[in-house]
Amino acid sequence: MEVDPTNPYRLRLPRPNYLPHNVDAHILGDEINIPLDRPSDLENAAYLNKVKRAAHDHGITKPKGYNVSYHFNPDMEQHHFGQTHPMKPWRLTLTKSLVTSYGMNFAMDNYMARAATFEELTSFHSSDYVDFLATVAPQPLPLDVDNPNPDLKFNLGGSDCPLFEGLYNYCSMSAGASLDAARKITSKQSDIAVAWGGGLHHAKRTEASGFCYINDIVIAILQLLRCYPRVLYIDIDVHHGDGVEEAFFSTDRVMTVSFHKYDPLNFFPGTGALDDNGPQSEHNPGAHHAINVPLNDGITDEQYESLFKRIISKCVEKFRPSAIALQCGADSLAGDRLGKFNLLVEGHASCVEFCKSLNIPLILFGGGGYTPRNVARAWAYETAVAIGHQHNISPTIPAHTPWRERFRHEALCPTLEEILGEPRQNRNPPKKLDEIVRHVTEQLRFVGQAPSVQYQTIPPDLGPIRDEVEARIKEEYEDQDEIGRKMREEGMGDRMEL
Ligand SMILES: [Zn+2]
Numbered sequence: 396m397e398v399d400p401t402n403p404y405r406l407r408l409p410r411p412n413y414l415p416h417n418v419d420a421h422i423l424g425d426e427i428n429i430p431l432d433r434p435s436d437l438e439n440a441a442y443l444n445k446v447k448r449a450a451h452d453h454g455i456t457k458p459k460g461y462n463v464s465y466h467f468n469p470d471m472e473q474h475h476f477g478q479t480h481p482m483k484p485w486r487l488t489l490t491k492s493l494v495t496s497y498g499m500n501f502a503m504d505n506y507m508a509r510a511a512t513f514e515e516l517t518s519f520h521s522s523d524y525v526d527f528l529a530t531v532a533p534q535p536l537p538l539d540v541d542n543p544n545p546d547l548k549f550n551l552g553g554s555d556c557p558l559f560e561g562l563y564n565y566c567s568m569s570a571g572a573s574l575d576a577a578r579k580i581t582s583k584q585s586d587i588a589v590a591w592g593g594g595l596h597h598a599k600r601t602e603a604s605g606f607c608y609i610n611d612i613v614i615a616i617l618q619l620l621r622c623y624p625r626v627l628y629i630d631i632d633v634h635h636g637d638g639v640e641e642a643f644f645s646t647d648r649v650m651t652v653s654f655h656k657y658d659p660l661n662f663f664p665g666t667g668a669l670d671d672n673g674p675q676s677e678h679n680p681g682a683h684h685a686i687n688v689p690l691n692d693g694i695t696d697e698q699y700e701s702l703f704k705r706i707i708s709k710c711v712e713k714f715r716p717s718a719i720a721l722q723c724g725a726d727s728l729a730g731d732r733l734g735k736f737n738l739l740v741e742g743h744a745s746c747v748e749f750c751k752s753l754n755i756p757l758i759l760f761g762g763g764g765y766t767p768r769n770v771a772r773a774w775a776y777e778t779a780v781a782i783g784h785q786h787n788i789s790p791t792i793p794a795h796t797p798w799r800e801r802f803r804h805e806a807l808c809p810t811l812e813e814i815l816g817e818p819r820q821n822r823n824p825p826k827k828l829d830e831i832v833r834h835v836t837e838q839l840r841f842v843g844q845a846p847s848v849q850y851q852t853i854p855p856d857l858g859p860i861r862d863e864v865e866a867r868i869k870e871e872y873e874d875q876d877e878i879g880r881k882m883r884e885e886g887m888g889d890r891m892e893l
Pocket of ligand 1: 634763764
């Protein structure tokens with residue numbers, strides 16, 4: 396076969412794309428071509444040859460027995476919240492640079508997702524709010540708090556949630572990728588779906604909050620609930636996952652578990668106390684289905700990993716989720732511009748490893764993360780965990796990685812000393828952590844072993860055609876599961892031309 400040197404992917408026919416919403420999502424060809432700022436074909440070809448070599452040298456092949464998909468939209472990376480705003484969409488470019496330079500793209504199905512439609516966004520958000528987002532003019536400067544513009548509403552236009560150029564596109568692209576990830580899970584084309592551009596957990600139904608405008612996670616979970624009776628949402632961002640908790644407050648079909656720094660007077664968003672466990676009334680099905688793990692500055696890898704495993708294993712045992720949505724906010728890492736924990740990439744990623752080990756369909760979302768080099772390291776390493784190659788990728792960032800100098804240290808997983816110099820004081824005494832586990836265990840006593848599915852609480856219908864189509868896909872996939880799996884595993888066989 397004649398091989399185009401600029402395209403490392405053999406063009407495979409896309410898997411059946413019956414869904415009307417899916418027609419423009421396609422298996423990625425050359426869009427992933429990184430050096431995005433060096434468009435010369437020759438340079439791209441040279442880069443891609445190095446990527447192939449890296450994949451070959453480290454044995455990066457498709458995982459056996461399960462399938463991982465990667466969902467992204469490169470146009471999202473081009474947006475700017477403003478010069479001084481901590482949220483830098485460019486961190487997604489840096490993440491992709493690292494993921495690709497290790498050759499991890501060869502081990503996954505890579506999808507360039509299309510933007511979510513207005514109807515998809517309003518599956519959770521109010522149409523007033525989405526309408527406003529779609530039509531409001533960009534504001535060059537954040538709103539003056541002393542002299543607010545009365546035309547602005549929904550908490551938009553301030554310093555946290557500025558109205559930057561292309562805002563609506565940015566939001567719908569983030570939601571589109573997360574939704575695509577959820578659909579690949581529900582159609583069983585993926586066992587683990589990765590959407591680093593999502594994870595915007597603070598957005599409310601009719602309000603922007605904490606750098607988040609559209610809650611892609613809620614939209615994706617609503618999609619999961621169309622096929623799965625129970626979804627476990629886990630949030631390891633340094634901030635409380637308040638938007639997701641609020642959205643599913645009154646249902647027993649979603650359990651939310653958030654690990655976060657809690658300091659109600661000084662740290663955003665101020666919610667998520669240990670004893671905030673959902674509605675007070677025992678008659679409300681959502682009672683006891685919100686779990687909060689409030690932490691203080693300086694928590695270490697060992698403490699976090701142990702706490703995570705103790706709590707999540709109990710939640711899984713009692714709630715028995717049929718899918719897990721894990722928000723991997725990277726602002727809980729040491730050295731974050733906003734967060735103040737002592738977590739390293741390995742500790743953060745141990746949460747992903749643990750969730751993966753449960754063998755339950757899993758979506759990995761991004762989230763916060765305000766020191767781009769740390770974000771890229773964590774999400775690249777966690778992508779390696781997803782494909783099962785975290786132990787055989789090089790511990791040194793590959794020499795051909797675009798923007799390599801931005802990583803400062805050449806280690807993929809630098810030490811705490813390299814990141815911080817001096818670790819932050821740990822304000823989490825073991826006794827307090829034990830107390831948290833005790834409290835959570837007590838809450839979970841009230842959670843039924845397998846809550847009945849209440850069909851009247853099925854999320855708003857997005858179009859009856861999809862039910863039909865999804866049922867058909869499910870059927871077809873069940874039939875072809877074995878064949879499909881084999882084919883997917885062998886997909887790597889064409890990696891090469893090496
Ligand atoms: Zn955060």
